[in-house]
Amino acid sequence: METLPLWAQIGAVAMLLLISGFFSISETAMMALNRHRLQELAIKKVIGAKTTQCLLAHTDQLLCVILIGNNLINVIIPVLTTSIALRAFHNHSAVLSITTGIIAFLIIVFTEITPKIVGAAYPEKIALPASLVIKPLMTISRPLAWFINLLANSILFVLHINMQKGRDLRMSNEEWRSVILESGNFIPSKHRSILLNLFNLESISVDDVMIPRQRIEALDFDMPLDQLVKQLETCSHNKIVVYRGDIDRVLGMLHVRKTLAALQNQKLKRERLEEVLAEPYFVPSGTPVFQQLQYFQDHRNQIALVVNEYGEVQGLVTLADIIEELIGEFTTTLPRTASGVAEGWNARGECIVTGGVSLRELNRRLSLRLPLDGPKTLNGLILERLEAIPEADVSLVISDTRIQVMQIDNQAIRTVKLFRPRRLNTIHTMVVREHAH
The missing domain is CATH 3.10.580.10 (CBS-domain)
Known part of the structure; x- marks a missing residue:
């Protein structure tokens, strides 16, 4: 290296920083890639998709090659920069300390943090072309990767760590529910609602x-x-x-x-x-x-x-x-009142329903939050809360919904008037304003 001119040595350091950044950005992009999306791209024969699938099918070898390349380069860079500093400024402790600090900063920012942020943000655009470069490297370094994996697996065996058991862990229904709820714009709201309702069928x-x-x-x-x-x-x-x-x-x-x-x-x-x-x-x-x-x-x-x-x-x-x-509800020619629920909230925010209507039906059609862990009907819920058969015009509030008993027949509540909760009034006002604009 001492025979090379100074500009060539500095250029070599810059090149090594770029290669280290390539390994870092490729590693993050590969791990952040959506496997289902990758499968679709492979079916469409997008360039690099099939190669990326092959690499991800052997994650241990892929990571081994990337980490070997990355760490080797990160070890060579300080050695090379130290040689450049000694050649330019001789054996000066202050210069060596400053050089070490500068190169550590460059490695952290330009070969670790920045590439990994970009790789996580654009996994598909980076992983597919990067796989075309990494695949030959994996083929060349296969003996070395095999030896290192053998050594790593031996250590895991001594520590009684079963990697196969970790791979077999399945997500629970609640974990799937959380994934669906946090899917945001990745899943249309209607589809997300159907998936959540599917999990509810078991409960x-x-x-x-x-x-x-x-x-x-x-x-x-x-x-x-x-x-x-x-x-x-x-x-x-x-x-x-x-x-x-x-x-x-x-x-x-x-x-x-x-x-x-x-x-x-x-x-x-x-x-x-x-x-x-x-x-x-x-x-x-x-x-x-x-x-x-x-x-x-x-x-x-x-x-x-x-x-x-x-x-x-x-x-x-x-x-x-x-x-x-x-x-959700089907559109039919049957009258809505046949199920116990009128057309919905009127202009005054009121709705008249029958006492025998299902609480789940009320919650679904009127966007209410009445409790479902007890009685199944509105009549049963009111009787449970009052602990007695009420008289007409009795009012009570359950889950922010004001309920007024209007008619009693044969010891059962026949007709009830519901008042729209303030929460729904606020939402309705916002919708009206949006339409007005």
Whole structure:
């Protein structure tokens, strides 16, 4: 090195700094690269994508080559700069100290911090072209990398560190939920909502999504024939529960449209009606929704009656109810009030609902935060909080929502008026202003 001119030695130091920076930026970019995005680029045959995949398939060898190159250069640079300082300023302790400080600063800033920040910010743009350079280096240094990896694995074996066990760790549902919540703009809001709802299916049961017993549209087999036909003609559902005397005595499920079409040109008879009934499908109360979804697939059925331990019908759950938990409400031609919820908040921030409406349905349609860990209906929630059957015009506040009991019928709350929480009023005002602008 002493035979080289001073400018050549300084140029060599600058070149080594650039190479060290290349190794640092490549290491960070490779580790920060999105593997799923890389798979897509490889399928599209983007230059460097397949090579990068091969390198990341052998992460231990990749890191070994990068770290060997980086550390070797970082050792050579101080030696070379010390030689330059001795040649220029002779053996002067102050000059050597200043030179060491300067080169340490250059290494930290220009070969470590800055390249790694850039590599983390633009992993895809850097990793793919860098892989075309690193791949030949890995091939050349394979014997040295093998020996160093063997030595490192031997040390890990002596320390009883099982690397395979660490690779097999799987993310829990809560960790996946956190990843989805923190995904930001990487996942569209609608898709993110569906993914979160999918995880929620494992924590809720059919009792949370079923249509309560009081709201089941059913047909009494023993009613007069003219009334029976009239109810069939005005039925708002395609399939209806048929019972005898009491809804706990279910005879079967009736396909309304097929029945009306088949009996259009002949007089309806009870015997004929009983023949076209389908076998009812019962599920126990408390069945997890995700499990029920699998049951629907296995039994090729879309409607099930939920029964308690005594065999009493508690409600009715359909495949559509479960799917709505995932993707939200369907647009149908049925009136909104049929489910117990009116059209929504009016101009005064009020909404009139029935007492038997599901709390989950209220929260979903009106963006409320009513508690779901206790009673399933608004009637049950009010009775739990008041610990008595209220009189009309009684008001209470639950989870920032003001609730006014309007009508009582047969010891149950029939009609309730809800007042929009201030939180929702603020959001509504902001939306109106945005539209105005």
